[in-house]
Amino acid sequence: MEKKATRESYGEALVQLAEKRSDLVVLDADLAAATKTGIFKKAYPDRFFDCGIAEANMMGVAAGIATTGKLVFASTFAMFAAGRAYEIIRNSIGYPHLNVKIGATHAGISVGEDGATHQCNEDIALMRTIPGMTVINPADDVEAKAAVMAMADFEGPTYMRFGRLAAPIFNDKDTYKFELGKGVTLRDGDDVTIVATGLMVAEALTAADTLRSEGVNARVINIHTIKPIDRDIIIKAAKETGRIVTVEEHSIIGGLGSAVCDVVCEACPVPVTKIGVMDTFGHSGPAPKLLEEFGLCAENIINVTKKFIGK
Amino acid sequence: MDAMIKKQLEVTATKVRMGIIEGVYNAKSGHPGGSLSIADTLTYLYFAKMNVDPENPLWAERDRLVLSKGHTAPALYSVLANRGFFPVEELKTLRHIGSRLQGHPVYKKVPGVDMTTGSLGQGISAACGMALSGKISNDSYKVYAVLGDGEIQEGQVWEAFMFAAHYQLDNLVAVIDNNGLQIDGRVKDVMSPYPIDEKLKAFGWHVILMDGHDFEAIEKAFDEAEKISGKPVAIIQKSIKGKGVSFMEDNVSWHGAAPNEEQYNTAMQELKAHLAQLEK
Numbered sequence: 001m002e003k004k005a006t007r008e009s010y011g012e013a014l015v016q017l018a019e020k021r022s023d024l025v026v027l028d029a030d031l032a033a034a035t036k037t038g039i040f041k042k043a044y045p046d047r048f049f050d051c052g053i054a055e056a057n058m059m060g061v062a063a064g065i066a067t068t069g070k071l072v073f074a075s076t077f078a079m080f081a082a083g084r085a086y087e088i089i090r091n092s093i094g095y096p097h098l099n100v101k102i103g104a105t106h107a108g109i110s111v112g113e114d115g116a117t118h119q120c121n122e123d124i125a126l127m128r129t130i131p132g133m134t135v136i137n138p139a140d141d142v143e144a145k146a147a148v149m150a151m152a153d154f155e156g157p158t159y160m161r162f163g164r165l166a167a168p169i170f171n172d173k174d175t176y177k178f179e180l181g182k183g184v185t186l187r188d189g190d191d192v193t194i195v196a197t198g199l200m201v202a203e204a205l206t207a208a209d210t211l212r213s214e215g216v217n218a219r220v221i222n223i224h225t226i227k228p229i230d231r232d233i234i235i236k237a238a239k240e241t242g243r244i245v246t247v248e249e250h251s252i253i254g255g256l257g258s259a260v261c262d263v264v265c266e267a268c269p270v271p272v273t274k275i276g277v278m279d280t281f282g283h284s285g286p287a288p289k290l291l292e293e294f295g296l297c298a299e300n301i302i303n304v305t306k307k308f309i310g311k
Numbered sequence: 312m313d314a315m316i317k318k319q320l321e322v323t324a325t326k327v328r329m330g331i332i333e334g335v336y337n338a339k340s341g342h343p344g345g346s347l348s349i350a351d352t353l354t355y356l357y358f359a360k361m362n363v364d365p366e367n368p369l370w371a372e373r374d375r376l377v378l379s380k381g382h383t384a385p386a387l388y389s390v391l392a393n394r395g396f397f398p399v400e401e402l403k404t405l406r407h408i409g410s411r412l413q414g415h416p417v418y419k420k421v422p423g424v425d426m427t428t429g430s431l432g433q434g435i436s437a438a439c440g441m442a443l444s445g446k447i448s449n450d451s452y453k454v455y456a457v458l459g460d461g462e463i464q465e466g467q468v469w470e471a472f473m474f475a476a477h478y479q480l481d482n483l484v485a486v487i488d489n490n491g492l493q494i495d496g497r498v499k500d501v502m503s504p505y506p507i508d509e510k511l512k513a514f515g516w517h518v519i520l521m522d523g524h525d526f527e528a529i530e531k532a533f534d535e536a537e538k539i540s541g542k543p544v545a546i547i548q549k550s551i552k553g554k555g556v557s558f559m560e561d562n563v564s565w566h567g568a569a570p571n572e573e574q575y576n577t578a579m580q581e582l583k584a585h586l587a588q589l590e591k
Contacts, residue, residue, distance in 0.1 A: 047447070057436045
């Protein structure tokens with residue numbers, strides 16, 4: 001299967017977007033080469049502004065630009081967007097509900113060799129606590145591009161999470177349609193539901209296919225919009241399959257797993273087990289090895305799921 | 312400056328101060344000291360300088376003002392109300408449940424407020440964004456940012472100062488209200504930002520020193536600011552915290568405290584007497 005990092009998709013989508021939005025402005029904080037806004041910078045140098053290594057100011061600048069009606073994307077690593085600039089995002093973007101798109105790349109443990117200081121496993125948790133913030137975590141190239149285009153037309157603060165590691169492209173670019181706030185059922189099944197997001201969706205699909213060959217029919221739901229979350233698809237899955245496994249390249253505290261639990265606890269309590277980074281910091285190493293070590297792989301999803309449903 | 316205009320501005324500024332005291336007294340909380348120190352400059356900007364339309368507060372071509380020292384909202388609210396953006400009577404609802412006049416300014420909630428502020432150090436960045444946007448699309452509007460001298464202890468402010476100079480935002484004027492006091496005491500004792508002028512010059516800004524309570528000096532400073540091209544302008548205004556209410560002047564205990572009834576009466580009497588003298 002062809003692969004591409006969603007940060008790459010992000011950079012390419014910005015160029016595509018600029019063709020139809022003459023008011024597009026892109027900011028970065030000295031990471032354009034890594035976040036891939038550099039692709040945009042090369043194509044539209046007049047609409048790209050480097051803010052230097054100053055993320056707090058960048059988020060405030062983005063807020064100011066948004067008040068003048070232009071479409072603005074502010075980009076840096078997830079750690080320095082959601083982490084370092086959290087309070088600026090909350091007070092200068094979230095509270096006035098400004099139309100700023102935050103393109104946060106290098107999310108999760110798959111940052112790899114840079115180690116724990118750069119592996120942001122907390123961004124989803126942080127961003128989803130901000131009232132009115134939309135949180136998007138696309139799973140592959142097709143979805144990432146479609147999400148960027150869709151969110152450009154959406155009015156409101158948005159946090160978009162992209163990855164460094166090349167991710168398998170499983171969506172069909174000719175038929176794929178991004179629907180904000182709608183989960184996508186990728187595999188049907190009644191024994192258990194695997195709810196995954198981002199890089200973990202492809203792993204969940206591999207896991208589900210193996211499980212099926214072993215007689216376990218696992219439903220797979222891709223949640224690209226973590227906030228507002230698709231309550232209906234989760235409640236339906238809870239009712240029809242009775243058990244839910246959540247998988248995310250993020251802390252098990254406050255991320256997709258927590259968001260799913262928030263829904264089922266209130267609406268249809270069923271057992272949920274969470275796969276994610278287990279309240280610990282990451283460390284340096286090649287991304288694929290780290291993903292394996294932290295259980296963010298098909299093999300672990302299979303094992304956890306089988307144990308969870310008593311097979 | 313024309314003597315009549317000067318007197319009119321002094322009259323308006325006194326009314327603005329009365330609105331500040333009215334608001335903070337009725338709220339039983341708030342920040343009168345820093346509101347009173349910036350009252351003259353805000354009065355000048357909204358009544359004699361800025362291109363704004365109270366009937367159309369979000370008019371795209373308007374000049375913008377970001378009150379980065381957002382805790383002095385009572386001053387901004389009072390100026391806006393006196394300028395006709397909303398009724399002066401509404402100042403009494405400051406900080407009340409259901410009021411538009413939140414403890415710190417909120418964009419789009421209060422007519423005339425151009426940016427949500429309150430968390431110190433953030434407004435200047437937003438002002439930079441507005442100024443940059445104006446540059447991108449060749450708009451003619453000006454952006455004013457008002458910062459406290461304590462506020463510039465925030466690191467983000469210096470990120471913004473660097474940014475503004477780097478992108479040559481000569482459509483941006485930052486006023487630094489140098490009243491010399493912050494919550495914990497004298498700014499120089501808490502965490503000295505001095506010399507502010509030399510630091511800003513080193514950051515690539517054009518710096519103007521101004522007496523923040525003399526309308527002729529204020530006009531001169533903003534006229535000079537307008538002539539500068541290729542770099543942002545900082546106006547460091549020497550001011551008196553609590554200016555206009557004798558017992559509040561240069562007294563740090565009035566940074567964030569409301570007057571009781573007796574103090575309120577004394578303050579209003581002083582301001583009314585000053586007003587009567589001006590209007591004589």
